[in-house]
Amino acid sequence: MNATLKTSQKQHKLTLTGEIDFAQVNTLWECAQQIAQNPKSTLVDWTNLNTLHFAGIQILFSLQKSLEERGLSLRFTEPNPSLYQTLHQFGVWDSLIQS
């Protein structure tokens, strides 16, 4: 599993690992829907995530928007350097963090 969701009383923790291509994005989407149905502040742990299809990134943006509408936050651990480089280089990182 590349996307796993753990829920505590205060928050969700969404752990993403390996490589999430387009076919695997559905798992992430299902996790995001679960979070949206039971909204809590959420930590995305993507330390061990190497690649993420843009569809997956959009899910995170979308989830962030849903949570913020309810006054909740979506936070991120430090990403894998190569993933960070891609996100940062193409402006996605700034947009994700600043929004």
Add this chain to the structure above:
Amino acid sequence: MDSLFQLFYDEANEMVEGMEQVLLALEGGEPDPETVNALFRYAHSFKGNSAAMGFTHLSKFTHGLESAMEVLRKEQRPLTPEMATLLLQAVDVIRTLLERTRTEGDVGDPNCDTLLAQINAVLNGGAVPTPATNPTPTPQPEPQVTVAPSSEESVGAGTRYRVFYQPAPKLSQEHDPLQLLKELTEYGQISECRFRAQTPPIDQLSVDACYGNWEFTLQTEFEPAIIRAILELSAEGAEVRIEPLEAPATASASPIPVETAPTPEAPTTSAVATVQASSGETPTAPTQNARSEAQSVRVSTEKIDALMNLVSEIVIAQSMLSSVQNETLDERTHSAITQMERHVRELHERVMAIRMLPVSYLFNRFPRMVRDTANKLGKRVNLVIEGEETELDRTLLEALADPLTHIIRNAIDHGIETPEDRRAKGKPETGTILLSAYQAEGRIYIEVRDDGKGIDTERVRQKAIQLGWITENDHPTQEQLYDFIFQPGFSTAQQVSDLSGRGVGMDVVRRNVESLGGMISIQSEKGQGTRLLLRVPLTLAIMDGLGLKVADEHYIVPLTTVIEAFQAESLQRNALFDRHEMVNVRGEFIPLVRLRQFIGLPPNDESGLVIVLEQDGQQIALLVDAIVGQQQVVLKSLEENFVRVPGFAGATILGDGRVALILDVGDIIRRTHANNERFATVA
């Protein structure tokens, strides 16, 4: 054909050939980052050009291939023979698709996906993605990409554009805008990149819809049409707007007007040319690329041929002018004619130089052929190429392709032994074929030498007996036995294969080489190997000739064959073996050929001139009535306009408008020596 398309095909073929060569160089060796990068540069350029021309299937297949090969670059993996075979198959597919675009347009091939899946499985450890066009490689930091370069760093390295990119509305396995942007970094530097997310809340999100867009500065040597093609590669419906930035980019990220975007349907000629010019260079030397591009220009062969024909006519006209020089002319006219002669000669040489291409143009096709043929036959062959920088007329290069292919296939099939046989003979298991080219005596020599089993002359003799060409009592010389090999219908192969053994091939080889005014000879040693030597003129178009006269007719011999000339009366002649005459030139006996008799005229008295001619180390003495003088002549083919006539290489038009036949000195020498040997053997 539209010149833009012709340019595309010329460059595309070079890139495909480049990919093939690089794969062959990488196969079985240590991974070399520079060579791997070269492979990606060829693939990138090919993909970009194909996309710019609207050949989506080609660009998508190459894109998939690139993605599959990413592991070679990132993990520095060696290219195993299994990988090489698959990747070479992919190159073949590209070649086929490319060829089909000429007649059928942008067509795909159902085998493409299967092949890509196989390649992915082998290169990426069994992970066969479905579909197999984008395996999502593990990204690594891209050293050539600067996140936010200062404007000073960017000056002078291509043109700066502000790009707006709204990806196609539908995402898929193949369509990942981030991957396309990463692709784009191979074509230039991206900086000041802004992403605008326009994602809805999660309950309104459609997973395969693309929200958001990018705006960034791109510094690149590639034309906007190429950039657009890359960003539109994976899916239809992307919106790309590109505006050149004249001054170094500022932090401004204001939207750019739509009307400045170039249309994708109208890629410019320079767009394609730029891709090609950059393809062979490292990404770190863009300014160097720009310089080398400015120093060369691609011209169609038709234009060069037209220029060459014109120069040929000027040479004839010049010849006419020169022929009136003996008449009374004032000094000024005489001087002008002499000066013009010098200029025409220089013009001829310069135009000839344009037609010259390095033989690597021809030789580069053989490593793949040797690899595939050897694999098919279960043999190991190392092809060594030397002298590939030697230059030869383009027409000759093209005409030599088939003969050389025959010769090299024969060397692998008949010459090189199996690894077991070689081991048993104490030879290295891997045989060697040396393919070399060099220039000497105003001619080009191409040598194919193998270290195989050599020619079994006794077997050749037995085969000739079996074919009824000789009897058991005949004992031909080694040269005569080798000559049988070039006869139609001769083959000593035990089995007919699709490679050789059908008794056609070497006769065609010799005929082809001779039709080029060349010669082919064989040397062989049983158990040690065989050497075939092709000797061809530098060019077929114009040559320096010596004009001769017999009766009232003019003839030409190539100046390169002329050794010396004597008054006939001054030479001692001996009649040997019936009608065969020899002349004594400073103690050396040379066969005498009377040109009058050769062309079927009755002999005259014993006066005239004897010209000693030499080709391939053999000489004849040619008896003629007179020498007219040295002149440049434009070769006209007899075969094209009439029929091939033994002893004559072609014809030319003289300055006074008359036609002169050009003697095929090699053929005359060969016939003369063959006759003499036969009589010597009988005697």
